[in-house]
Amino acid sequence: MTTILMDLSSAWDVLDGVNLPNGFRVEITDGKIIMTPQGEQQWKVILRAAPQIEQQLAGHGEILSDVMxxxxxxxxxxxxxxAIVAPGSERNKRxxxxxxxxxxxxEIVSLSTRDNDFEKKFRMYAECAIPLYVIIDPxxxxxxxxxxxxxxxxxTEQETIAFGEDLVLPLEGREIVVKTDGFPRSEG
Incomplete structure (x- = not known):
């Protein structure tokens, strides 16, 4: 499904009132609505990482998954x-x-999201000054x-961590450690 967006306050405004199908990830890139099914490896990484992060945040921030x-x-x-939301952050009027x-x-990359994760999202997240961008590549x-x-x-800096090693996320005034030994691995 491809739709070109006009000048809106938020890219998401074009989807107001639209019932989206379950099981699909929806994002907007270059003004096009892109729907992709969530992959098994992606889901397993989220399932293993999110509870670890949430437990360590302990009310000092939030963890979100597939949220606009x-x-x-x-x-x-x-x-x-x-996405890890900083403590004290507030939602906008939307x-x-x-x-x-x-x-x-x-972001957990797959064959269908590889170009966006390594190029377009990389650029957008850096331009928006998001302190950490982690690409998880099963x-x-x-x-x-x-x-x-x-x-x-x-x-300007990057560090690569092999699955099985701890993924350490240095956040403002604290650190989150994600154990990666349970992440799904490629056999090849």
Whole structure:
């Protein structure tokens, strides 16, 4: 399904009142609505990582999965696989969090999302100064932590963690540790 968006306050405005099918991930990239089914590996990573993060946040922030976030563009509407919202953040008048509320975004790549995760989201998240962007890649059995975003659309530092090692997320004034040994692995 492809629809070109006009100049709206939020890319998500075009979907107001639309009943979306369950089991599909919906995002807006370059003004196009993109619907993809959620993959098994993606779901298993979310299922294993989210409870660990939530437990460690202990009321100091929130963890969201596949929830609409308002970005400063009517051409991009992302719903990250996992997003950590900073403590004290408030929802906007639409009832959504905005990009500046995010401390970290974790995306689990698949063949269908690879280009967006490594290029378009990478650029958007850096331009929006999201402190941490983590790409979890089950096909390579690695997590890559991108930090120190620049407004030019790049992260200036990166660290790669192999599945089986602890994924350490340095947040503002605290650290979240995600055990990756239960993440699904590629056999190849």
């Amino acid at each position: 976030i308002d970005f400063p563009s009517s051409l991009y509407g992302y719903a990250p696989d996992l 009832g959504r969090f905005e990009w500046h509320s995010l401390e970290a975004v974790l 096909s390579e059995n690695v997590c890559t932590i991108h930090s120190k975003p620049a407004r030019t659309g790049v992260y």
